[in-house]
Amino acid sequence: MTLYLLITLSAVSRVTAPFMPDFHLPLLMFSGVIWIAVFSLFIASDGRALFTVGQ
Amino acid sequence: MHGIPRYRGFSGPALFSQGFRPFFLGAGVWAVLAVSIWLLIVRGDASLPTIFPPTRWHAHEMLFGFATAAMAGFVLTAIPNWTGRMPLQGAPLIVLSGVWLLGRAAMATSALIGGLLAALIDLSFLLILFSVVLREIVAGRNWRHFPLPVAVAVLIVANALTQLEPNGLAQSGALGERLGLATFILLISLVGGRIIPSFTRNWLAKRGSDVMPTPLNRFDVGTIILVLAGLGLWVASPDAQFAGVALVVAGLFSFARLLRWRGWRTRYEPILWILHLGYAWVAIGLLLVGCAALFPVAIPYPVGIHAVAVGGIGTMTLAVMTRAIRGHTGRAWQLAPSP
Numbered sequence: 001m002t003l004y005l006l007i008t009l010s011a012v013s014r015v016t017a018p019f020m021p022d023f024h025l026p027l028l029m030f031s032g033v034i035w036i037a038v039f040s041l042f043i044a045s046d047g048r049a050l051f052t053v054g055q
Numbered sequence: 056m057h058g059i060p061r062y063r064g065f066s067g068p069a070l071f072s073q074g075f076r077p078f079f080l081g082a083g084v085w086a087v088l089a090v091s092i093w094l095l096i097v098r099g100d101a102s103l104p105t106i107f108p109p110t111r112w113h114a115h116e117m118l119f120g121f122a123t124a125a126m127a128g129f130v131l132t133a134i135p136n137w138t139g140r141m142p143l144q145g146a147p148l149i150v151l152s153g154v155w156l157l158g159r160a161a162m163a164t165s166a167l168i169g170g171l172l173a174a175l176i177d178l179s180f181l182l183i184l185f186s187v188v189l190r191e192i193v194a195g196r197n198w199r200h201f202p203l204p205v206a207v208a209v210l211i212v213a214n215a216l217t218q219l220e221p222n223g224l225a226q227s228g229a230l231g232e233r234l235g236l237a238t239f240i241l242l243i244s245l246v247g248g249r250i251i252p253s254f255t256r257n258w259l260a261k262r263g264s265d266v267m268p269t270p271l272n273r274f275d276v277g278t279i280i281l282v283l284a285g286l287g288l289w290v291a292s293p294d295a296q297f298a299g300v301a302l303v304v305a306g307l308f309s310f311a312r313l314l315r316w317r318g319w320r321t322r323y324e325p326i327l328w329i330l331h332l333g334y335a336w337v338a339i340g341l342l343l344v345g346c347a348a349l350f351p352v353a354i355p356y357p358v359g360i361h362a363v364a365v366g367g368i369g370t371m372t373l374a375v376m377t378r379a380i381r382g383h384t385g386r387a388w389q390l391a392p393s394p
Binding site: 001003004007008010011012014015018019025028029031032033035036038039040042043046047049050051052053 | 068069070072075076077079080083084086087090091093094097098325328329332336343355357358361362365366369370373374376377380381384386
């Protein structure tokens with residue numbers, strides 16, 4: 001659930017960044033950091049299952 | 056034709072027992088690394104020894120690194136279910152995932168190893184994937200999924216177009232990026248149109264719901280044709296007014312298609328509503344890319360591109376990867392209790 005909310009936040013901030021020239025770079029950075037957090041969490045939560053035999 | 060998947064015993068590392076394992080791992084890790092590097096480049100704190108301009112490297116790696124790995128994992132796992140043939144595993148899977156990894160290294164160091172060699176290494180992955188997918192679809196006589204090898208072939212062309220420009224052979228980088236992006240949007244429209252209503256229907260049926268997603272019919276086919284036409288026009292002529300109008304129409308029809316799948320009824324199940332949200336981003340992206348062609352001053356070009364890329368591809372990729380990993384490794388895929 002957290003992953004899905006965060007990826008939505010990343011997309012919204014990246015899409016809105018060009019509309020706010022004063023905050024463009026901070027929003028771009030924010031979006032990127034959230035994206036990195038999303039996929040780091042993905043690896044942390046689901047990555048181990050990729051190395052182990054399923055049931 | 057839907058076959059019964061067969062699995063031969065595999066005593067090697069579990070990571071190479073099924074196609075989704077190395078490629079979903081690669082997609083996840085590369086999503087983190089490539090964007091981290093990109094942010095450092097934007098801040099002026101890092102640079103890469105690549106012949107690609109930084110923005111082009113970023114676009115290339117998100118499309119032909121991250122998204123392509125996720126697609127490969129999905130396709131290699133789905134094909135045995137569709138054809139009943141043996142999955143790619145063991146040494147061939149190690150080689151294929153190794154070539155993908157080499158491609159990432161080659162693209163980041165193309166100024167050191169040579170642009171043409173880097174291009175050859177990077178393109179090798181899609182060429183091998185194409186031959187594998189085509190062989191399985193043809194050998195399994197699974198003509199229903201023949202668009203898949205066609206899509207991989209188009210990605211090869213798109214990737215090659217992006218490689219020509221930094222090697223000084225043609226001004227085709229932007230064209231290649233648009234063609235690659237369009238191919239992924241179309242794949243999401245095609246595959247999403249199969250799995251989203253199907254998963255939603257199964258979930259609602261288990262809960263005894265009397266309202267189901269509308270079954271696939273001519274409206275879906277018509278919408279996909281509109282998306283294909285709009286994207287085709289945009290790839291060929293991104294600033295043209297007629298391409299903008301076609302994309303806006305495709306976006307509106309995609310929204311209507313999404314509403315027919317009754318996504319709001321899955322609001323208690325994150326792993327389902329995120330699929331609907333991912334498809335919504337594709338529809339939003341089509342509208343915004345179209346509006347950017349029609350009203351370039353009001354709607355900056357990157358808005359629609361990132362709605363499709365971060366919203367559509369990012370969300371749908373994450374949704375499919377988390378669901379597939381849980382489904383194929385015996386873990387519960389429901390993230391929330393029934394209401």
